[in-house]
Amino acid sequence: MEDPTVSVVVVSHGRLRSLAVTLTALARLDWNALEVVVVACSRGAEAARAHPEGRAAKILEYNAANISAARNRGIAAAAGEVVAFLDDDAVPEASWLRHLVAPFAVTEVDAAGGYVLGRNGISLQWGARTVDDTGVATPLALTGDAPVILHGTPRRAIKTEGTNMAVRRDVLATLGGFDPAYRFYLDETDLNLRLARAGHATALVPRAQVHHGFAESARRGPDRTPRDLTEIGASTAVFLRRHAEDDRHGPALDALRRHQRARLIGLLQRGPLDPSDMRRLMRGLEAGIAQGRTRPLAPLDPLPRPAQGFLSYPTRPGAPQVLLTGRRLAPLLDAARRRDRAGEVVTVLHMRPGTRAHHMRFDPSGVWVQSGGLFGRSDRTGPRIRITRRSTRVAAEIERLAPIRPLVRG
Known part of the structure; x- marks a missing residue:
């Protein structure tokens, strides 16, 4: 059986250097039929075009700070049978797609997720997890490192990470892709719940590994210290409205407040934050919760087929x-x-x-x-x-x- 064609969608906003590294790593993948779709701010798109492999990528400009809407643009342009997602501060192992896409040979598998390594490039950052309808993830103990095919339930889905996941394009397009109400945070988790409720199986693939750098952004510093919690609050409120019963919203939001406060107190004790930073960040969280409670929730229409055919990106299949x-x-x-x-x-x-x-x-x-x-x-x-x-x-x-x-x- 031939390997399926794969489109990797990379969304980037203001991180030119890490985007260039990601594009370099993609050119070293052990995979035959790869397409790369970059959805980036104007400066990021310009940097991608200047990259040695840039002419072989589909590059779309998108300046709004909305990862879901940006990913949907990438999906609409993607011509691969499978669409995979990678962050612009992540680097895949050369074997990444070889492992991540293998479970799609089983007809019932419509999504797959791999493991994510942390900043030291060795320790596990995120492994196998499930997630409930309030957005709380729970570790899932797997035996060995072979792929495991799992089915979620309406209230508990199989968790995949947005920087290391893949979905059949036809399934993803039919579901409407990602929900633009999530500008940042819980965007892939919402998709996990929708996949579970539609009866789609997800494979968890321990050997499909990506190194995640946590590069600096408008929301966090280079040491991962948060700069703004607004969208975390907003996305949590949106997620609860989308998925949880009304009487569970209050307790879930209180749990979010406790978690974020404890995290900030730890940072306060270690030095990156001072008391005024903590107060400002908690105010941002509350403002986000208020925004999320009233943010419009539109139905998700199916995404269109790509206007352009599959564009091959250079790779190194079988390279020593x-x-x-x-x-x-x-x-x-x-x-x-x-x-x-x-x-x-x-x-x-x-x-x-x-x-x-x-x-x-x-x-x-x-x-x-x-x-x-x-x-x-x-x-x-x-x-x-x-x-x-x-x-x-x-x-x-x-x-x-x-x-x-x-x-x-x-």
Whole structure:
């Protein structure tokens, strides 16, 4: 069976550098038939066009700060059989679509979601979860890392993350895509509930992994400190109106207030916020709740078919994935970039003597870089220090990455 055509929709607003990195990573995917649709503000669209692969992407300008409406524009332009979604501060593993799209070979599967790694590139940020009709997510224990096909209920859906999910295009278009009443926050969660209520199955795919950077935006600082909670309040109120019974709205909003207040108190104690910041942010949350209670809720009309056919984006199907390792980073990176230009997908493992914890990042030049101390831990659940030989540690890292990134020493 041939792989389905896939359109990846990337929405971007004011994050030119991270968007460029995302586009570079997409060009290293192990996938044959990829289309990339970028929906960006004017400056972002200009930056995307200037990217080396920009001429091979569908680029749409959209300046409103509404991720749902922007995604719907991307869906309308997407010509792939499956539409996947990726944030502009996220980087997919080369194997991402190979794993994420595989469950669509099963007829009953209409949506899929993968796992999201945090800023250190190793620890899990979001794994398997369900979500109820008040928008509260609950971890879901899965055994092993094989895809699991699940059905939600009218009051509890299978949670997917907006930066690592895919839906059959015909199903997504019929459902009306994303609800523009959610300008930010809970937009994909609303879609999860609608998919569940329509009887669609969702596959959770642990090996479909994306690295999420949490880049700076109008709503959060570079250290993830919130700058504005208005849309969190508004989207929560909209979500409750869409999905929950009236008598559950008050308790759910009180729970939201407690959660946000506790989060802000933690930031206040650690230093990023002062008391005036906390008061301002909580006022924004209340203003958002008030807005969400009166925001118009329109029916979602089906989305149109694309006006333009499928536009192929350059990828690297079947490219060798190689590992380069050594003590000096500069010559390692030089060698890695040469191998990358030759068409390989390259990981650099740079270990110096010491116990520093390991981090994985995607370099803007197109190569992966894992760095840390020879005796430092990768898995944050493991011991902080483990005395080992360099050759043993290299073999251990190759084994750790093998299910997602099968590496051959170069």
